[in-house]
Amino acid sequence: MLQQTQVKTVLPRYLAWFTQFPTISSLAAASVDEVLKAWEGLGYYRRARFIHQSARMIDSDYLGKFPHRFDDIMKLPGIGRSTAGAIASFCFGMQTAVLDGNVKRVLKRWHATAEASDKELWLLAEQAIAESGTPAIWNQAMMELGATVCSARSSDCASCPVNECCDCAFQVEATNAVRKSTAVLDLHWRVDLFICSQRGIWLTQRPDTGIWGGLWSPPITELTETPDKGPLHIHQLTHRRLHLYPQHLDSDPVGCGRWVSSIEGFALPTGILRLLEKVT
DNA sequence: CAAGCGTGGCG
DNA sequence: TCGCCAAGCTT
DSSP states (O other): OOTTSOHHHHHHHHHHHHHHOOSHHHHHHSOHHHHHHHHTTSSOTHHHHHHHHHHHHHHHHSTTSOOOSHHHHHHSTTOOHHHHHHHHHHHHOOOOOOOOHHHHHHHHHHTTOTTOOHHHHHHHHHHHHHHHSOHHHHHHHHHHHHHTTBOSSOBOGGGOTTGGGOTTTTOHHHHSOOOOOOOOEEEEEEEEEEEETTTEEEEEEOOSSSTTTTOEESOEEEOSSOOSSSOOEEEEOSSEEEEEEEEEEOSOOOSSOEEESOGGGSOOOHHHHHHHHHHO
């Protein structure tokens, strides 16, 4: 849940999650739609399907017990080197490094290597963890440092507990790499609203790959030409600006999908929920 | 290695 | 208001 998502955002969802899925086997037994619904609004929905797959894999391949070997943890879908390193060090006391956004920034500033590649940063992280002697504490400390006094927007070198051994103390600004901003692409989507009092609203399930993968939505058609009139709702993603054009239709829907009397039990993307709030 | 993948918070 | 970024991973 915490991958690329702030603790503040995750916390309430995390608590609700463990009420609904208290054990690995309970998560494994749930349907994909139940899991996606529990994840609704968190974004990066592939993570929800990955954690579901992981639960099922643990159930079948590891007798329902979370694996303790680093290589086995890495095999779980959605768990990469950094997350595996966090789990292995925090849960099992292993000497494994974490390299999240915070740790990367702290390492770059500490060693004054703003242009360091991921490969080089992993090397630095592994070296430090080996010398620390206390992997779990070290990892937590690095992450915490990056989240507080050595944060991205504001660094407080004067109050940093380790400023005396930091190569770039008091000159953080100079070592911030200039990020090349990635282009935001405009997409124009027609959203077909089949709504009737008798049958409710027509929803289709989006393909697993791509934007809002696996979630439910009214049928969406990509437009090559942008309508010059009619209602429009804009939804911003990281690298995409979605222009959503709601289209009320009285005809019968074609293709795969289902009528639902209420969207309550279905996981819908936030952009679609906002659009529906606006037009209904 | 770079692109693709959501959403909310914050300066 | 707007752009950046957050407990990254997969392809």
